Amino acid sequence: MAIIECQPELDIATASTLHRQLLLALQSQAPVEIDGQAVRRVHAAALQLLLGLVVEAHLRKLLVRWRNPSPALMEAAQLLGLTDSLGLAETGNDA
Amino acid sequence: MAIDIGQFVQTFFEESLEGLDIMEAGLLALPPGAADLEQINTIFRAAHSIKGGSGTFGFKEVTDFTHVMETLLDKMREGQLAVTGEAVNSLLESVDCLREMLMAVRQNTDIDNARVGDLQGRLTQLLERKGAASGTADATGHRGPVASQPLPPAGGWLIGFRPHLDLMHRGNDPVRIFRELAALGDLTVRPDFSRLPRLAEMQPEDCYLAWELELRGDAGHEAVTEVFAWVEDDCDLSIEALVETIVPPATGKTAAEEPGQGELLLERRGGDRRKSDRRGSGAAADGGSIRVGIDKVDAVINLVGELVTTQSMLSALGVDFDMDRIDKLHEALDQLDRNTRDLQEHVMRIRMLPVSSVFSRFPRMVHDISEKLGKRVELQISGEQTEIDKTVIEKIGDPLIHLVRNSLDHGIEPPGERGTKPQTGIITLNAYHKSGSIFIEVGDDGRGLDRDALRRKGLDSGLLRPGEEYSDEQIHELIFHPGLSTAKQISDVSGRGVGMDVVRRNIQDVGGNIQIASQPGRGSMITICLPLTLAILDGQLVSVGQDCYIIPLLSIVESVQIRAEAINRMAGKCEVLRFRGQHLPILRLYELFGAEDAVTDLEKGLLVVVEADGRQVGLFVDDLQGQQQVSIKSLEKNFRRVSGVAGATILGDGRVGLILDISGLIRVNNAAM
Numbered sequence: 199m200a201i202i203e204c205q206p207e208l209d210i211a212t213a214s215t216l217h218r219q220l221l222l223a224l225q226s227q228a229p230v231e232i233d234g235q236a237v238r239r240v241h242a243a244a245l246q247l248l249l250g251l252v253v254e255a256h257l258r259k260l261l262v263r264w265r266n267p268s269p270a271l272m273e274a275a276q277l278l279g280l281t282d283s284l285g286l287a288e289t290g291n292d293a
Numbered sequence: 294m295a296i297d298i299g300q301f302v303q304t305f306f307e308e309s310l311e312g313l314d315i316m317e318a319g320l321l322a323l324p325p326g327a328a329d330l331e332q333i334n335t336i337f338r339a340a341h342s343i344k345g346g347s348g349t350f351g352f353k354e355v356t357d358f359t360h361v362m363e364t365l366l367d368k369m370r371e372g373q374l375a376v377t378g379e380a381v382n383s384l385l386e387s388v389d390c391l392r393e394m395l396m397a398v399r400q401n402t403d404i405d406n407a408r409v410g411d412l413q414g415r416l417t418q419l420l421e422r423k424g425a426a427s428g429t430a431d432a433t434g435h436r437g438p439v440a441s442q443p444l445p446p447a448g449g450w451l452i453g454f455r456p457h458l459d460l461m462h463r464g465n466d467p468v469r470i471f472r473e474l475a476a477l478g479d480l481t482v483r484p485d486f487s488r489l490p491r492l493a494e495m496q497p498e499d500c501y502l503a504w505e506l507e508l509r510g511d512a513g514h515e516a517v518t519e520v521f522a523w524v525e526d527d528c529d530l531s532i533e534a535l536v537e538t539i540v541p542p543a544t545g546k547t548a549a550e551e552p553g554q555g556e557l558l559l560e561r562r563g564g565d566r567r568k569s570d571r572r573g574s575g576a577a578a579d580g581g582s583i584r585v586g587i588d589k590v591d592a593v594i595n596l597v598g599e600l601v602t603t604q605s606m607l608s609a610l611g612v613d614f615d616m617d618r619i620d621k622l623h624e625a626l627d628q629l630d631r632n633t634r635d636l637q638e639h640v641m642r643i644r645m646l647p648v649s650s651v652f653s654r655f656p657r658m659v660h661d662i663s664e665k666l667g668k669r670v671e672l673q674i675s676g677e678q679t680e681i682d683k684t685v686i687e688k689i690g691d692p693l694i695h696l697v698r699n700s701l702d703h704g705i706e707p708p709g710e711r712g713t714k715p716q717t718g719i720i721t722l723n724a725y726h727k728s729g730s731i732f733i734e735v736g737d738d739g740r741g742l743d744r745d746a747l748r749r750k751g752l753d754s755g756l757l758r759p760g761e762e763y764s765d766e767q768i769h770e771l772i773f774h775p776g777l778s779t780a781k782q783i784s785d786v787s788g789r790g791v792g793m794d795v796v797r798r799n800i801q802d803v804g805g806n807i808q809i810a811s812q813p814g815r816g817s818m819i820t821i822c823l824p825l826t827l828a829i830l831d832g833q834l835v836s837v838g839q840d841c842y843i844i845p846l847l848s849i850v851e852s853v854q855i856r857a858e859a860i861n862r863m864a865g866k867c868e869v870l871r872f873r874g875q876h877l878p879i880l881r882l883y884e885l886f887g888a889e890d891a892v893t894d895l896e897k898g899l900l901v902v903v904e905a906d907g908r909q910v911g912l913f914v915d916d917l918q919g920q921q922q923v924s925i926k927s928l929e930k931n932f933r934r935v936s937g938v939a940g941a942t943i944l945g946d947g948r949v950g951l952i953l954d955i956s957g958l959i960r961v962n963n964a965a966m
Binding site for chain 1: 389392393396397400402403405408461464466467468471472475480481482483484486489490491492493495497498500501502504657
């Protein structure tokens with residue numbers, strides 16, 4: 199299991215870092231778990247990358263699971279209409 | 294005894310990340326060409342600490358990489374290597390890379406060795422080469438026709454939003470845009486993934502997604518357009534009135550249009566058409582938390598302590614009170630008054646954040662954009678510790694980005710066109726407190742506004758009359774007029790569609806105002822004046838029948854008595870007052886709010902002339918009462934949103950007074966006509 203711990207500020211300045219982090223996580227060919235509990239601020243760039251990860255994992259038949267997505271993360275995903283596509287609807291997080 | 298150094302690793306990471314911030318700030322402040330020894334030393338020291346720490350903990354890759362950076366900095370320090378733009382850029386990239394390396398080590402993930410190797414190679418090359426040339430210039434120009442036509446609101450809007458790839462490079466964030474949109478009504482969002490490439494091929498800052506949005510509610514076209522004002526040059530946008538008969542399409546209806554990998558997500562996408570809660574989404578975003586310095590909390594606790602003392606003093610006085618002790622009572626009441634005021638001030642201060650949280654994004658932005666434009670620009674920031682209300686801070690980010698970008702794009706001339714001025718242009722950002730307000734200044738020493746071009750444009754558009762003399766202020770004021778964007782008028786550089794009118798409106802939304810001073814060839818200075826807080830407002834109390842309303846003092850132009858002969862009745866029931874050479878629409882507040890027992894004869898009441906969004910109207914009231922500071926309570930949170938009302942407050946006598954929203958009233962009036 200590859201675990202991705204999201205930074206508190208998923209802003210545009212850290213998008214490159216996140217991109218690399220996601221690519222690395224996929225390299226292991228293991229199921230991916232994204233820990234979103236620390237996230238306080240999310241930029242669309244970050245969500246787009248996470249969407250890229252979910253799509254990529256789907257193509258490679260790898261499981262992606264969320265752990266404790268924060269309210270800020272849920273809200274941003276909902277605003278962009280990405281809750282379901284990111285698999286956040288199934289997390290059951292209603293915080 | 295063995296010491297477990299593992300416990301210090303966390304501290305190392307924290308200190309190293311701080312060190313990287315110092316390095317970044319130092320590099321951005323480093324003037325190419327001139328070796329600022331002190332600055333280089335600061336950067337060097339930060340690099341050296343990271344190298345030392347990483348060595349201690351055995352993070353060899355980090356040590357090796359930092360070593361090369363350190364060597365380069367050392368050569369710069371000793372004057373053996375020139376501080377070139379190329380070197381600074383490579384070092385900045387190295388800082389980014391080092392940050393990622395530290396993250397990777399911290400999270401036990403793999404380091405991107407290819408990138409590290411590449412950068413290390415470039416740094417070594419620089420070390421081998423002495424005095425490289427700097428600066429690459431590629432002018433950027435972007436256009437984007439916006440397909441939008443004003444249409445009457447018809448239950449809502451269907452918005453097609455297709456960002457250009459570089460939309461997010463310019464500081465724009467669709468999350469923020471949609472959040473604003475969600476505040477206008479019920480928002481349904483349908484994303485389009487058809488442009489999304491494979492993860493490995495994605496450029497992290499490019500925007501591949503597009504959206505179709507349905508906004509239901511009574512928001513006007515203007516309000517919707519305004520939300521996209523900052524991005525209209527960076528996207529393809531269409532805003533059409535929603536036809537009420539539209540039945541929400543079934544799940545995956547657009548599947549045929551979206552080939553490729555988009556499909557695999559479509560099945561799940563249908564369910565994503567949930568509505569963003571009008572209040573909820575905003576609250577979740579902003580309402581979170583605020584980090585408060587312990588000193589501020591302590592100050593409040595101290596004041597509460599004093600309040601308790603005063604309270605016990607008053608209680609003691611109340612027992613067996615006789616008139617001999619009246620002086621003591623006055624004294625205690627004065628003290629209570631003081632305590633309350635102090636407490637209010639300190640509690641307000643808890644919501645205040647230093648303006649540095651906004652300013653801090655500019656050094657990198659100025660560096661990157663000036664690089665792209667091939668201009669040499671130095672950013673000077675001062676007053677960044679000035680504190681502003683959190684809500685205000687959140688609202689001024691976009692306008693400030695726009696102003697700084699304007700200065701970079703249109704103010705500062707390219708090298709070679711600056712005449713006798715230093716070839717490096719200067720942009721200043723300054724913030725300070727003055728007489729109960731916050732001032733933010735954005736200045737540049739560029740070409741300044743072109744008075745003649747502005748005047749011509751003003752004459753062409755009928756805003757100025759031929760043959761009349763206008764002061765510089767009046768001419769400069771034109772840039773805030775919708776449709777007279779500085780970009781198009783004042784320089785040939787292709788401009789962004791968003792004009793200064795939007796900037797002004799944003800500033801006015803938080804109760805502030807904006808002014809510009811400019812001298813041809815010497816630069817411009819834009820001054821924004823903001824209220825200290827949004828929670829308290831200076832208001833004029835007016836009576837209408839039995840009720841009391843509050844008009845924000847900032848929006849009042851003057852108050853006048855009406856003479857019947859100066860009133861004209863236009864078609865319908867609209868009344869206007871001939872007033873200082875113009876026709877002023879009259880709004881009878883008692884009619885609007887259904888107040889009883891109000892004065893209805895125009896000659897017996899008063900007209901308060903107010904201004905918002907550049908338009909004036911006269912509010913007809915019974916009488917003026919006092920002026921006072923009122924604390925604003927949200928009507929939306931406690932009741933519901935009411936057009937024309939900004940909020941409510943509790944008056945001294947315990948009654949509730951409604952605070953008028955002047956822009957809203959003007960809109961209500963226009964709709965009624």
